[in-house]
Amino acid sequence: MDTKVLYITAVIVAAISGGYYYYSGKGKKLEGSSAQSMTYSAKNINLLQTDEKGMLYVKATVDELNQDMKQKTSSLQNLNASMFTDNVEDATFYAKQAHGYNDNEKIVLSGDVVATKQGEMGKMVFRTDALTGYPKTRKLETSEQVTVQTPNADFVSQGLEADLNEGQYDFKNIRGKYAPN
Structure with a gap:
């Protein structure tokens, strides 16, 4: 497999994972509860x-x-x-x-x-x-x-x-x- 294809695939997976994490609200919950303590x-x-x-x-x-x-x-x-x-x-x-x-x-x-x-x-x-x-x-x-x-x-x-x-x-x-x- 070409390195370029691997790189593009990794970027797409990271973007989808980050979007899911952000839009599911878990990121904000984690940020708020951890900052207080x-x-x-x-x-x-x-x-x-x-x-x-x-x-x-x-x-x-x-x-x-x-x-x-x-x-x-x-x-x-x-x-x-x-x-x-x-x-x-x-x-x-x-x-x-x-x-x-x-x-x-x-x-x-x-x-x-x-x-x-x-x-x-x-x-x-x-x-x-x-x-x-x-x-x-x-x-x-x-x-x-x-x-x-x-x-x-x-x-x-x-x-x-x-x-x-x-x-x-x-x-x-x-x-x-x-x-x-």
């Missing part, structure tokens, strides 16, 4: 995300990511992220570990957490062991001890609630020093 893993990630206007919103690097599609959770190692407003960096976050829940509506940072917020008076730097963030609402909270450094003051707080949109911070049991300019 998948766990993804990636290393050395660089992320750029824009908002609905096309402006830069988040820039991040992560050493390792594990994501469970069924549980809607993610785990990140060595997260280094920046958030932007009108294409200008206004907040940064670093943590050795980060865990995202419910498709990253809630993110828990842990291990040498450093968060920096750029304000009118300069940078405000927060250091703590754990920090919970809500990216969509741009709110932060922790009940852990927080060390805060600003251009005018250094202090320690036993907990924090912050609204990055409004620039409002609620510190608990503050101890520190204040030296106005």
Whole structure:
């Protein structure tokens, strides 16, 4: 038998099999059920995300990511992220570990957490062991001890609630020093 005839026969059989598989619906069923139970893993990630206007919103690097599609959770190692407003960096976050829940509506940072917020008076730097963030609402909270450094003051707080949109911070049991300019 000629090689050309074998090749054409193989293509026809593959096309018929693929068409039957596709049109019988088995392909879609398999794709849907397998995607829900998948766990993804990636290393050395660089992320750029824009908002609905096309402006830069988040820039991040992560050493390792594990994501469970069924549980809607993610785990990140060595997260280094920046958030932007009108294409200008206004907040940064670093943590050795980060865990995202419910498709990253809630993110828990842990291990040498450093968060920096750029304000009118300069940078405000927060250091703590754990920090919970809500990216969509741009709110932060922790009940852990927080060390805060600003251009005018250094202090320690036993907990924090912050609204990055409004620039409002609620510190608990503050101890520190204040030296106005």
